[in-house]
Amino acid sequence: MIAYDGSRYIFLEQALKSESAWFINRRTFCKQLSAAAVLAANARAFSFATTASAPTALKNRAPLAPNAFDPLPLGAVRPAGWLHAQLQIQANGLGGHLDETWADVGPNSGWLGGIGESWERGPYFLDGLVPLAYLLDDTRLKTKAQKYIDWTLNNQQSNGMIGPHTNDDWWPRMVMLKALTQYQEATGDPRVIPVMQRYFAYQLSQLPTRPLRDWGKFRWHDEVLTVLWLYNRTGDPKLIELAKLLHQQGYDWQAEFADFKYTQRITREFIKLDEHNGLSDTGLATHGVNNAMALKASPVWALISGNDFDRKALLHQLAELDRYHGLPNGIFSADEHLAGLNPSQGTELCTVVEMMYSLEVALSVMGTPMLGDRLEQLAYNCLPGTFTDDMWAHQYNQQPNQVQCSLNHKPWTTDGPESNLYGLEPNFGCCAANFHQGWPKFAANLWMASGDDGIAAIVYAPSEVHTTIRNTLVRITEETDYPFRDKIRIAIHPETALAFPLQLRIPAWAKDASIRVNGQPRQAPQPDSFTKIERTWKAGDTVELTLPLEARTRKGFNNSIAFERGPLVFSYPIGEDWLKLRDRGMTADWQVYPTTQWNYAVQIDSIKATEAPVGEAPFTLKGAPVRLEVKARKLPSWVAEDGVANPVPESPVASYQPEETVTLVPYAAAKLRITAFPELKS
Numbered sequence: 296m297i298a299y300d301g302s303r304y305i306f307l308e309q310a311l312k313s314e315s316a317w318f319i320n321r322r323t324f325c326k327q328l329s330a331a332a333v334l335a336a337n338a339r340a341f342s343f344a345t346t347a348s349a350p351t352a353l354k355n356r357a358p359l360a361p362n363a364f365d366p367l368p369l370g371a372v373r374p375a376g377w378l379h380a381q382l383q384i385q386a387n388g389l390g391g392h393l394d395e396t397w398a399d400v401g402p403n404s405g406w407l408g409g410i411g412e413s414w415e416r417g418p419y420f421l422d423g424l425v426p427l428a429y430l431l432d433d434t435r436l437k438t439k440a441q442k443y444i445d446w447t448l449n450n451q452q453s454n455g456m457i458g459p460h461t462n463d464d465w466w467p468r469m470v471m472l473k474a475l476t477q478y479q480e481a482t483g484d485p486r487v488i489p490v491m492q493r494y495f496a497y498q499l500s501q502l503p504t505r506p507l508r509d510w511g512k513f514r515w516h517d518e519v520l521t522v523l524w525l526y527n528r529t530g531d532p533k534l535i536e537l538a539k540l541l542h543q544q545g546y547d548w549q550a551e552f553a554d555f556k557y558t559q560r561i562t563r564e565f566i567k568l569d570e571h572n573g574l575s576d577t578g579l580a581t582h583g584v585n586n587a588m589a590l591k592a593s594p595v596w597a598l599i600s601g602n603d604f605d606r607k608a609l610l611h612q613l614a615e616l617d618r619y620h621g622l623p624n625g626i627f628s629a630d631e632h633l634a635g636l637n638p639s640q641g642t643e644l645c646t647v648v649e650m651m652y653s654l655e656v657a658l659s660v661m662g663t664p665m666l667g668d669r670l671e672q673l674a675y676n677c678l679p680g681t682f683t684d685d686m687w688a689h690q691y692n693q694q695p696n697q698v699q700c701s702l703n704h705k706p707w708t709t710d711g712p713e714s715n716l717y718g719l720e721p722n723f724g725c726c727a728a729n730f731h732q733g734w735p736k737f738a739a740n741l742w743m744a745s746g747d748d749g750i751a752a753i754v755y756a757p758s759e760v761h762t763t764i765r766n767t768l769v770r771i772t773e774e775t776d777y778p779f780r781d782k783i784r785i786a787i788h789p790e791t792a793l794a795f796p797l798q799l800r801i802p803a804w805a806k807d808a809s810i811r812v813n814g815q816p817r818q819a820p821q822p823d824s825f826t827k828i829e830r831t832w833k834a835g836d837t838v839e840l841t842l843p844l845e846a847r848t849r850k851g852f853n854n855s856i857a858f859e860r861g862p863l864v865f866s867y868p869i870g871e872d873w874l875k876l877r878d879r880g881m882t883a884d885w886q887v888y889p890t891t892q893w894n895y896a897v898q899i900d901s902i903k904a905t906e907a908p909v910g911e912a913p914f915t916l917k918g919a920p921v922r923l924e925v926k927a928r929k930l931p932s933w934v935a936e937d938g939v940a941n942p943v944p945e946s947p948v949a950s951y952q953p954e955e956t957v958t959l960v961p962y963a964a965a966k967l968r969i970t971a972f973p974e975l976k977s
């Protein structure tokens with residue numbers, strides 16, 4: 296009955312076979328099983344380097360179209376260096392303690408059998424807690440996650456339904472299924488797949504009479520992804536039938552963007568917010584988080600349709616969002632509906648982490664290198680930029696031009712006055728529950744298996760991979776201080792000499808990238824490509840990739856200027872005065888007021904970069920490993936109203952104020968900031 300090779304499982308199986316097992320009641324058995332799952336997972340993690348069971352990617356099963364890159368199971372890629380330190384910061388902050396201080400995912404959660412919050416918040420928390428726990432190999436976090444997993448797996452109704460009995464909404468179950476697949480990959484727990492099989496069979500029987508509605512209807516693709524995950528493991532054709540039904544009942548995102556009408560800042564009146572509580576189709580179609588999640592809709596559907604037009608529809612979708620709502624930090628405005636190009640508008644944290652996940656999925660399906668450029672831009676700017684350094688507080692909305700975080704009137708389309716405060720659950724608690732997936736899923740997707748039976752570096756950060764390529768164990772280490780430095784050193788350690796292709800993403804901005812294999816230079820790779828190195832690899836072979844980090848500028852709203860260097864965006868850091876609004880259990884809610892002026896116009900002809908050591912908190916002001924110096928003059932006519940910077944004035948602008956040299960820091964380091972500047976007349 297139990298398929299693990301962990302000794303505790305064999306013990307349990309033997310115990311069950313023995314007479315005494317009849318006296319183990321279900322509750323005790325489940326407790327033992329969950330403890331065993333944690334132990335078995337620990338054992339697996341410990342033994343990656345020495346056993347022949349290193350995690351292997353699963354290819355799509357016919358008739359599904361193949362992926363460009365197949366995701367490696369959770370646990371194959373491990374964070375190292377600064378990325379490991381960053382995940383540890385998350386674990387030491389709200390990420391590892393939320394349930395201790397926030398009732399919505401606490402002991403009374405409906406996903407633990409309680410009568411508390413029983414909708415999306417428990418599953419959201421798990422969707423990030425599970426990968427965080429297993430990537431850090433942290434027993435405390437694994438034990439925490441196991442409680443919700445066990446309750447879900449052990450309390451399936453006889454008809455196949457999962458989750459709290461107090462609601463039958465398909466949507467929160469879509470999230471829990473994502474958490475379950477990650478947990479199954481990390482542990483191999485044999486309970487997961489049968490529970491999913493029964494649930495999907497039940498849903499297939501129910502959907503004709505109880506179809507998808509509101510959130511589930513607009514987020515159908517996230518469940519299709521899970522359905523296909525199971526199909527690749529079981530081959531049950533009923534799952535393809537279910538995936539097609541979800542698509543049929545789901546919102547047609549491709550049609551929305553084929554004739555994109557939502558090109559202006561959305562208003563409460565436009566979506567009739569008060570009449571429909573935000574749940575009108577127009578409200579849901581212009582909702583930021585929905586749009587971020589929907590960036591995976593066309594690629595995921597293309598796996599079933601096999602249609603190249605479906606696969607590429609994402610590129611048009613992304614281009615339209617950029618064209619009408621793009622911001623200089625790499626995301627689109629959504630506060631919390633689409634909000635136009637003004638960099639004083641905001642973006643919800645859920646939108647950031649969901650867009651990251653969509654890009655990870657889309658990269659896997661499509662293999663388009665620029666999606667990796669965008670993913671790094673979100674991960675290295677928007678994600679850390681919206682948290683305090685210790686990750687004990689976050690914002691609901693972040694702004695590229697964020698000059699004050701206070702309760703003043705704000706420019707948001709539909710959000711409330713607390714939206715850009717740093718706190719436990721400013722404005723609304725969804726982000727408090729949902730942010731957890733950001734860093735861990737990014738770390739898990741740094742590397743993927745390639746369709747030609749090799750491996751690919753999808754996005755860059757310090758890491759280590761243990762996987763099987765062409766039936767041979769391979770360990771790969773990636774040492775780097777990227778994105779703060781330009782060198783990436785990859786060492787390959789196959790168990791025996793092995794021929795396979797290694798693919799490296801060359802970002803579009805990397806004009807003079809170079810590669811050396813065992814010290815020997817290779818032909819210069821093209822920017823905006825995956826470059827392939829095919830050879831027989833021997834233990835200790837090294838690849839040195841250099842991605843020159845030249846500072847550059849990008850034009851935006853009103854011809855404003857933003858500064859970039861590699862995937863990092865730079866901002867002018869405004870002096871900060873943090874004022875506690877209220878205590879919130881183990882954390883607090885904060886307002887942040889400016890202590891210095893910020894209204895600069897810039898010159899772009901002389902940008903000077905200076906570097907400092909890369910420490911364990913590189914996204915903080917104190918630890919900023921790189922700064923840019925630019926020439927600027929104050930622009931007295933550019934002011935803030937009610938704590939919001941007026942739209943950046945149309946460039947070029949004239950200023951007769953004295954010339955100054957101002958220092959810019961990585962976007963995430965400046966919690967008050969200017970990112971889009973007016974350009975001075977030359």
Ligand SMILES: [Zn+2]
Pocket residue numbers: 643644645646724725726727729
């Ligand atoms: Zn949210």
